[in-house]
Amino acid sequence: MTPQLLIFLVLAAIAIAGAVNVILQRHPIHSAISLITVMIALAGLFLLLESEFIAAVQIIVYAGAIMVLFVFVIMLLNAGAEERTDMSRMACYVGVPLAIFLLIELAYQIGAATLSMTPQPPAEDVTRGLSMLLFQDFVFPFELTSILILVAILGALVLAQRGESVPAKSGRETIT
Amino acid sequence: MNDPVARSILLVSLVKVVVLLFLVLTAVAYLVWFERKVAAHIQGRWGPYRVGPHGLLQPLADGVKFLLKEDATPAGVDRFLYFAAPLLTMTLAISTIAMIPFGPASIHILGVATPLVIANINVGLLAIFAITSIGVYGVALAGWSSNSKYSLLGGLRSSAQMISYELSLTLSVVGIYASMITVACLASILFLGGWLSPFPQTPGLDWTRYLPAGVLAVAGVALIINGLGYGNFFGRIVLPVLGLILFALSFLCSRPSVIDGIQGPFWFLAKVLLVLFVYVWVRWTLPRFRYDQLMRFGWKVLFPVALLNVVLTSLAVALRK
Structure with missing residues (x-):
């Protein structure tokens, strides 16, 4: 080994x-x-x-x-x-067999795919190669994903602040 | 494993780990002493003076106390995490040292040329950030597992602080390593600012100060945890030190020593000690940020500036080509 x-x-x-x-x-x-x-x-x-x-x-x-x-x-x-609950009948009779079936299928597919693969020689500089892929070949989808995430953040902010007529006061607290 | 070369490399690495671990643990103990001494002199006191000459054996006495003190486990704590969290804090903080190169040259141990670093991986700096980013859990979980609302709030507060400066800190390094030119001035200020923050959370401070900011007297995390577990939090002193080491490596030019004969590790040590002194000096002479001020500063000032720095440096690099 x-x-x-x-x-x-x-x-x-x-x-x-x-x-x-x-x-x-x-x-x-x-x-x-x-x-x-x-x-x-x-x-x-x-x-x-x-x-x-x-x-x-x-x-x-x-x-x-x-x-x-x-x-x-x-x-x-x-x-x-x-809290623990007993398994529902549906989960017991349908869920478990389905889960096992999915596991076997995945194992079979991945196993078959790996067997047919030939081992690749390790790239000279993995980090460099990755950055080339991200920032040159796929730069547009990459940036688009960033914008998507940004939109999600802004959305969350808007949702969280809805209903607050006065925005949270920033700055120092007044001591009375 | 029967390969003699592999075996000797393994052996040499083991030797390096043991030696460095001993050095770092001793250093952590003496940094507490150093800080107490400097702080005391700044305030016109003597600091530790009773145990050994100039209190030099004080760290030893503290260590023995931490070891021998009864480890009381309060009722209602989450047993596993209560013991695991301080260990995690200590282990993670110390393991970052493995990636620090202590000098440019290789030395010969057991007939094998070995570089002065334990793990020489090509993303060393990233690995350090990866490890410190997990360090947040040690603090947060220690607070949570203590089953006390003060501990929980303290833990959350500390970890929120850690996160808010970690981001700008990581970004500030991008600039330096993208360019390697010394426009890094901006970045260096950021960098120091980032690393100034962890110190208030190490118990070293709250432990020694007579009258800290009222709120911070409850340092949260370390409220319930006692004995050796509490001692483990001193391991976090490594983190600011690590920051200073990185600072010394990144910003204080690492060209060959000016003074002949003082080479490699000693030069490195001198740089780190210098920065360390300035650090303690600043910490004990200037007023400290309250945690909410620190977080606001981190998110609304440091972070945008860090982003700007990344943009400007990459622009400069691109224009140069």
């Missing part, structure tokens, strides 16, 4: 265990932390593929930025542990 394979197996095990734990945990904070674990394990897998940039960005964007928001919201809402 090569060290690479060993590291892959460990990381994959952590990722899967984390993903399962997201569902099993009853408290939202614990679920969120499991999800962060999954993302860090994925970053490790990217590192194994010699794309350090993607790994770092994976952690900065997903684990560092998006999940922080999740955790903040959970903490501020003071969400408690969820």
Whole structure:
């Protein structure tokens, strides 16, 4: 067994265990932390593929930025542990077989696709190649996505401020 | 793994990790001493003086105290996170040191030429930012897991602060590394501004100050957590230091030493100590930002300026070509 394979197996095990734990945990904070674990394990897998940039960005964007928001919201809402219910009959007889079927299908398709692939020689500079793709070949869709996100942010701001006739006062508080 | 070269590389890395870990942990302890001393002299006091000459053994005494103090676990805390969060804080803060090059040259250990850095990866700086961005969880979760509303608010407040300067900080580096020309002046101010912020949250400050800002007396996160867990938060002192190290590496020209003989690591150390002193100096002579002022400053001033800096530098780079 090569060290690479060993590291892959460990990381994959952590990722899967984390993903399962997201569902099993009853408290939202614990679920969120499991999800962060999954993302860090994925970053490790990217590192194994010699794309350090993607790994770092994976952690900065997903684990560092998006999940922080999740955790903040959970903490501020003071969400408690969820209640367990028995599985509905529909979920039991239709959902479970469908989920298993989907899993088998995915495993088969991905397995077949990987077998037919020939291993590519690693690119000389993955980071450079990626930046070329993003900022030259696909610069228009890339910028369009940014604008989309900007619009979403502005939309959220408008929705949040609706109903407040007086905008929140900024500046120093008056001390009486 | 039977390859002798691979084995010696592994061994050398292990040696480097152990040596550096020892150095960094000692440094963290002595930075608290250093800050208390400088702060005291600025205020016309003596600072730690009882344990050892000039209080030099004070960090040791503090360390022993943290180790031996009873670790009381209050009722109602989230047990796993209550213990994991301080550990996470310490571990993440310290592991960033692995990416710092301590000198340009390689040295020979066990017959292997090895660079003065533990992990030499090509996105070192990004990796540092990645690790520090996870550090937010240590603080936020420590506050949450303590099951006290003051801790929770303190944790949220600290982490919100961290996020609001982290953004401009990361952006400010873009300018420097995009150009490598010294229009980095603007960026450098930003950079320092960004790293000035984490210090108020390290307990080093609230611990030593007699009368901090009333609100901040409840440093939140460290309210419930005690004993060794509390000691772990001192690990975060590494973060501002790390910032200063990065500052020294990025802005204080790294051309060969002016004085012959003082090379590599020592030159590096001198630069870091210099910046560190200025840092403590500024912190104890100028009034401090309240957390909401800091956040407003981060989002409404630093962030736009950082964006502007990125645009201007990339424009300059593009025009140069």
